[in-house]
Amino acid sequence: MYRDPVESLEPLHSRPAAIRTLRVGMIGIGTVGSGTFRVLARNRADIAARAGRSIELVIVAARNLQRAAGIVGEGVPLTADAMHVATHPDVDVVVEVAGGTGPARDWVLAAIAHGKHVVTANKALLAVHGTEIFAAAREKGVVVAYEGAVAVSIPIIKALREGLAANRIEWVAGIINGTTNFILSKMRDEGLDFAAALAQAQALGYAEADPTFDIEGIDAAHKLTLLAANAFGMPLRFADAQVEGITALQGLDVACAEQLGYRIKLLGVARRQASGVELRVQPALVPVDHLMAHVKGSMNAVMVKSDAAGLTMYYGAGAGSEQTASAVIADLVDVARLDGVDAAQYVPHLGVHAHAMNALSVLPRAAVDTSHYLRVPVHAVGQIQAVTACLAAQKVPVRQVALAAECSGTGPQVLVLTGPVVQGTLDLAVHALQARNEVAGPVVTLRVEALEG
Structure with a gap:
């Protein structure tokens, strides 16, 4: 059953600062939002103890109000207007878990403009519009937290x-x-x-x-x-x-x-x-x-x-309703503890060293230097030497060469592991290989990552 949103909530300044409840407005009550509601309700006492104060969900925006009412029950007011939640005067922090990059950007920027902290699990939103969002958050001195946007349950x-x-x-x-x-x-x-x-x-x-x-x-x-x-x-x-x-x-x-x-x-x-x-x-x-x-x-x-x-x-x-909720609520706990803390620390590229770090460029593909795997289809087993000779001529270091053990129906396949080589050099070598008569089809290449210290 649809219920009108709360018209007024107890003013924040009327409660003692030490025990004031953190009041949350949530936009979206799908997979992540419903998980967040359940975990907040189930672990309310533990969460409050760790946050130093209670965290209360006071209003939820949802597209399907009937479905949302079935999730939150009678205790939380509902609205179909997400912007109402983003700008509500008595909401301290807005949790955006609706997804997308269009309306979500507008809701988040509106919440920030109204001095509210934001918690989101929306990685697409931040990857595309994060620079604008983080700049607005820094200007207003509020937090944008997003642990649930990256690796779900991994902090x-x-x-x-x-x-x-x-x-x-x-x-x-x-x-x-x-x-x-x-x-x-x-x-x-x-x-x-x-x-x-x-x-x-x-x-x-x-x-x-x-x-x-x-x-x-x-x-x-x-x-x-x-x-x-x-x-x-x-x-x-x-x-x-x-x-x-x-x-x-x-x-x-x-x-x-x-x-x-x-x-x-x-x-x-x-x-x-x-x-x-x-x-x-x-x-x-x-x-x-x-x-x-x-x-x-x-x-x-x-x-x-x-x-x-x-x-x-x-x-x-790497996925899951309550697994993502775990990260969302961890961010809420951080927000609950942040009184007196510089919110800029939550804005990753606008900190003390922003000027120097902004100068970092992203390397082009051709400049990336890694080892590589090549699978080279050939007409005959005896043509391995032609493959390695071509790679040597192109200045590609070869660490290991073998024939594929399982190549039923594909013909002989020469497998090569290279030493470190920049992608541009490897691309030229593959182009040279493809032009050789011994090569029977497209050369497959994949990077090799050692992930060593």
Whole structure:
């Protein structure tokens, strides 16, 4: 049953500051919003003890008011007007969990303009409009918190901002999309091709009916943009990220990687170099004995290399209603504790060193220097030497050469692992290989990531 929103709530100044309840307005009551409501209600006492005061949901905006009423019951007023929640005079913090980048931008900016803190799990919104949003938040002295936007249950933003605050971050790399990791796990464990693994992911609810953002790497790139901003203090440069998904990945390459002692994972990598920052998402080979190679199903994992702490790794669920709610509520607890704290610390690229960090550029694809995997189809087994000779002539270092063990119906396949080489040089070498008579089809290339200290 629809109920009119509260017309007036007790003024904030009428309560003792030490015990004043943090009053929350939420926009969206779908998967994440409903999880947030349930966890807040179930763990109310524990959350209040950790926050130092109660956190109360006082109004919710929803598209479907009847459905929303079935979730929140009689205790929380509902409205169909999200802007009413964003501008309500008695709401302290707005939780935006509706998604999208259009209306959500307007709601968030309106909330900030009215002096409200914002908590969001909307990575697309921040990746695309974050620079504008964070600048507005700094101007108004409010927080925009977004732990749930990056790696769901993994508190990686807090780790970068607080746990590793003493460190100079060298690189961040991770499996930050649960859908693609589930698909890749099925391709390896059950020998499925990409289409069959995707269909299974959709049937089980791990992939959307339109999975484009996930399988094309866009979702991971949104998250990586936020990780890089926190790790390096740089602006949000989603438009400059190099993004490659898994739609073209073949089961044959999954099997060949295993033969060579590697597993293929969709990785987001942000690495600081002297000349700029690598900002890239791509399927890559990871050594089979590396911890990252054993992250299966829809789980996520993030590794950070920093100068003092060294290598650290963070692991947890990459999707889920209450898993995301855990991160959203952790942000609310932070907001509840922030009295007297400079809100600018939550604005990753506008801090003390903003001027220097803004000068960091994103390296172009051709300048990225990594090892590579090549699968070269040839007409005859004896043509391995022609492949290696061509690579040598193109100044590509070769570490390992083998024939694919499983190439039924495809003809002989030469597998090559290179040493470190810049992408531009490798591209020229692949072009030269394709022109040779010995090569029987398209050359497949994937990056190899050691993820070492």
